[in-house]
Amino acid sequence: MELRNVIAKDRDAIISSLVNLVRFRSLKASSDGPGAPFGRGIADALEHTLALAKSMGFQTRNVDGYAGHVEYGAGKDIVAVLVHLDVVPAGGEWTFAPFDGVISDGKIYGRGTEDNKGPAIASLYALKALKDTGIKLSKRIRIIFGCDEESGWDCMKHYLAAEELPSCGFAPDAMFPIIGSEKGIAHFDLSRKFGPPQGGGVWVKELRSGDRTNVIPATAVATVVVLPEKRAAVAEVARRFAQGKEKINVDVVEHGLDTLEIMLHGVAGHASLPHLAVNALTHMIVLLSSLDLAPGASSDFIRFFAENVGYDYHGTLMGVGLADEVSGKLTLNLGVMDLNEKGATAQIDIRYPVTCKFESVRGPIAERAAAAGLALDRADDKEPLYVPSDHELIQKLAKVYNAETGLKPEVISIGGGTYARAIPNAVAFGPVFPGQVELAHQKDEYMTIEDLMMLTRIYAHAMAELAV
Numbered sequence: 001m002e003l004r005n006v007i008a009k010d011r012d013a014i015i016s017s018l019v020n021l022v023r024f025r026s027l028k029a030s031s032d033g034p035g036a037p038f039g040r041g042i043a044d045a046l047e048h049t050l051a052l053a054k055s056m057g058f059q060t061r062n063v064d065g066y067a068g069h070v071e072y073g074a075g076k077d078i079v080a081v082l083v084h085l086d087v088v089p090a091g092g093e094w095t096f097a098p099f100d101g102v103i104s105d106g107k108i109y110g111r112g113t114e115d116n117k118g119p120a121i122a123s124l125y126a127l128k129a130l131k132d133t134g135i136k137l138s139k140r141i142r143i144i145f146g147c148d149e150e151s152g153w154d155c156m157k158h159y160l161a162a163e164e165l166p167s168c169g170f171a172p173d174a175m176f177p178i179i180g181s182e183k184g185i186a187h188f189d190l191s192r193k194f195g196p197p198q199g200g201g202v203w204v205k206e207l208r209s210g211d212r213t214n215v216i217p218a219t220a221v222a223t224v225v226v227l228p229e230k231r232a233a234v235a236e237v238a239r240r241f242a243q244g245k246e247k248i249n250v251d252v253v254e255h256g257l258d259t260l261e262i263m264l265h266g267v268a269g270h271a272s273l274p275h276l277a278v279n280a281l282t283h284m285i286v287l288l289s290s291l292d293l294a295p296g297a298s299s300d301f302i303r304f305f306a307e308n309v310g311y312d313y314h315g316t317l318m319g320v321g322l323a324d325e326v327s328g329k330l331t332l333n334l335g336v337m338d339l340n341e342k343g344a345t346a347q348i349d350i351r352y353p354v355t356c357k358f359e360s361v362r363g364p365i366a367e368r369a370a371a372a373g374l375a376l377d378r379a380d381d382k383e384p385l386y387v388p389s390d391h392e393l394i395q396k397l398a399k400v401y402n403a404e405t406g407l408k409p410e411v412i413s414i415g416g417g418t419y420a421r422a423i424p425n426a427v428a429f430g431p432v433f434p435g436q437v438e439l440a441h442q443k444d445e446y447m448t449i450e451d452l453m454m455l456t457r458i459y460a461h462a463m464a465e466l467a468v
């Protein structure tokens with residue numbers, strides 16, 4: 001029997017398996033003892049999934065609750081399919097309860113249906129289809145279920161330290177057609193200590209914005225102290241700041257005689273996609289630096305970011321405006337700032353092109369920070385991923401994608417980071433189809449039943465292509 005026929009016969013089981021898996025609240029929590037390093041919810045989801053695989057007749061292994069795998073086939077080499085069972089918190093007002101797995105209008109709703117439980121179930125039933133059709137494999141296939149993808153990746157670190165390294169694979173955790181390159185991800189923390197400024201002018205007493213480096217902040221709040229007779233003029237500048245600008249709002253509240261609270265609202269987004277968001281923090285920096293700031297280190301700190309970041313999210317002002325043909329322009333996100341009377345810290349997320357080196361980003365930032373008297377407290381790097389388009393892995397995935405969907409198998413580049421980076425010769429492959437809206441981490445996340453079936457077919461053929 002053909003793969004597609006076996007998969008069609010499993011349709012009801014595929015749907016109910018995803019519904020059941022969505023019902024596990026696999027949100028990261030503190031450790032719940034041995035076997036549950038990320039809390040009970042995630043450990044239960046892993047145990048449940050491995051038990052389901054076992055009931056299909058597969059060998060499984062639970063690696064201390066950090067990750068687990070299902071294995072099928074024979075041979076020295078391992079083809080890995082990298083998925084994850086942890087999810088981000090539901091957030092927002094959902095039409096259907098996020099952990100119920102409600103089916104409505106051909107869609108399965110719930111947190112994780114797309115990211116990444118749907119692809120995990122599709123991969124499992126794809127492997128079952130290979131087994132049911134009795135296809136002879138010359139390699140082993142392992143579906144690896146990670147449990148900490150959304151935060152620290154401790155799952156893969158632990159798993160790969162304990163297990164054999166796969167020789168190639170794919171991660172169904174981004175989009176189609178094929179993600180041949182993922183930009184390098186660098187994080188920088190900058191800080192400076194200071195006291196209140198001496199002398200006159202506008203004093204920015206406090207500035208708060210953002211909580212995660214890799215998120216574009218939607219709000220920024222500043223407390224500004226100014227001479228009573230000048231306060232109305234400063235308030236007017238702040239209020240006018242949003243005029244003619246899209247998707248930016250300003251609120252100004254007066255406190256006492258000499259204080260203003262300025263609140264800026266933009267549009268949140270992912271650090272790798274700055275053109276889709278409006279960074280409230282960089283707008284606040286530009287607004288504040290346009291005022292007659294009091295001389296002093298806190299004003300210098302604000303001006304440093306106005307001059308070196310401003311509205312420029314491609315890093316040109318910072319001296320890191322890199323680009324290449326494979327992955328396009330570097331992106332820079334000023335994601336967090338916390339400034340008070342004693343000092344200030346700021347966090348920057350940079351996605352640099354795949355042919356560039358971390359040092360060509362770190363170097364200029366370290367130099368400018370030092371020249372401005374800022375400390376560089378952190379400079380982290382996740383190297384880029386780049387698999388050339390003529391690589392056998394990409395050729396095979398392209399062939400399968402085209403055969404199953406009839407669509408053009410283009411190789412694309414993203415700024416996000418997937419599990420594909422965790423092993424050699426791996427790329428992200430699905431699950432979001434071209435033209436579809438990305439629902440990962442959004443409210444009302446869903447997977448259509450037709451897409452779930454299509455994913456199962458694509459992943460079954462991809463596994464067969466890579467492991468025969």
Ligand SMILES: [Zn+2]
Binds near residue numbers: 084115116149173
């Ligand atoms: Zn994911």
